[in-house]
Amino acid sequence: MSARPIVVKTDGLLEVEPGDVDVFAGQEVDFRERTCLTEDELVDACADASGLLVLREPITARVLDALPACRVVSRFGIGLDTIDVDAATRRGVQVTNVPAANITEVAAHAVAMIMALTRRLPGYHDEVLAGGWNFRSPHGEIRRPGEQTVGLLGFGRIGRRVTAALTAVGFHVQVHDPGKPDDEVVAAGARPAGADEVVETSDVLSLHLPLTPRTRGILDAAALARTRPGVVVVNVSRGGLVDEEALADAVRRGHVAGAGLDTFAQEPLPADSPLRGLPNVLLSPHAAHYSADSYQETRRTAFADVARVLRGEPPRHPVNRV
Numbered sequence: 001m002s003a004r005p006i007v008v009k010t011d012g013l014l015e016v017e018p019g020d021v022d023v024f025a026g027q028e029v030d031f032r033e034r035t036c037l038t039e040d041e042l043v044d045a046c047a048d049a050s051g052l053l054v055l056r057e058p059i060t061a062r063v064l065d066a067l068p069a070c071r072v073v074s075r076f077g078i079g080l081d082t083i084d085v086d087a088a089t090r091r092g093v094q095v096t097n098v099p100a101a102n103i104t105e106v107a108a109h110a111v112a113m114i115m116a117l118t119r120r121l122p123g124y125h126d127e128v129l130a131g132g133w134n135f136r137s138p139h140g141e142i143r144r145p146g147e148q149t150v151g152l153l154g155f156g157r158i159g160r161r162v163t164a165a166l167t168a169v170g171f172h173v174q175v176h177d178p179g180k181p182d183d184e185v186v187a188a189g190a191r192p193a194g195a196d197e198v199v200e201t202s203d204v205l206s207l208h209l210p211l212t213p214r215t216r217g218i219l220d221a222a223a224l225a226r227t228r229p230g231v232v233v234v235n236v237s238r239g240g241l242v243d244e245e246a247l248a249d250a251v252r253r254g255h256v257a258g259a260g261l262d263t264f265a266q267e268p269l270p271a272d273s274p275l276r277g278l279p280n281v282l283l284s285p286h287a288a289h290y291s292a293d294s295y296q297e298t299r300r301t302a303f304a305d306v307a308r309v310l311r312g313e314p315p316r317h318p319v320n321r322v
Contacts, residue, residue: 146172
């Protein structure tokens with residue numbers, strides 16, 4: 001066993017650059033890379049780890065119990081649904097995240113999907129490739145932005161940027177977020193509304209929520225049935241917010257005119273997913289967060305907080321108090 005602190009990056013997706021690891025210079029840290037996507041793999045590979053750098057791995061109470069030396073778990077991103085933060089706190093393990101590295105990217109992705117779907121770009125693209133040339137979209141009528149209302153469920157920093165972009169083009173924006181005062185929503189250029197009103201009266205419904213027991217499946221068959229016919233649905237937050245079977249059925253029936261999805265209940269998206277092959281549906285591989293700039297900032301921020309904790313310093317982005 002190494003006498004030096006051991007830090008393990010446990011996902012196999014993010015590629016480490018030399019500048020990321022340089023943050024440990026002078027600390028004599030033993031840095032390792034493993035791919036550990038299950039509890040058993042984490043326990044086997046990280047039993048002696050002082051710190052973990054994680055993305056989608058299940059950091060459960062069982063895993064934390066098996067890692068007695070662990071002092072810090074740092075997530076590459078903001079979401080914490082795969083980390084048992086309460087269990088970490090009870091064990092004195094510091095949890096950190098990266099709350100702001102990809103705000104502009106995710107907002108831009110949501111706006112791009114909204115604009116593409118309300119302008120019926122997928123249908124136009126397919127028609128031109130097939131030899132057609134008709135400005136009247138075969139996949140639903142197009143209306144000017146000023147005649148459409150975009151409803152946001154959730155109004156954090158991403159939602160505010162989405163609002164700014166959409167109102168600049170002319171869309172009306174209405175928002176439901178019980179955690180935000182009405183005057184904050186109004187100051188951003190949007191209209192506060194109840195959850196039912198947003199779901200039932202929006203021409204575009206865009207989700208900007210964390211995945212919690214309360215929000216899981218918030219857009220299910222019953223909610224979709226209450227939406228306006230011809231609604232467009234966009235989700236760049238968490239796949240578990242949407243009942244994918246119900247959404248696919250609503251698209252096939254024509255009740256939902258289009259959907260833009262970047263996150264899914266199971267990733268990668270299964271080959272037999274009902275979402276595949278549907279008209280006017282845009283699918284991206286959990287990529288809304290990505291740009292070369294955000295990718296680097298996310299890695300550097302997560303690495304830096306692990307280094308700080310192992311030096312006995314407070315992290316810059318703590319999630320819990322230990």
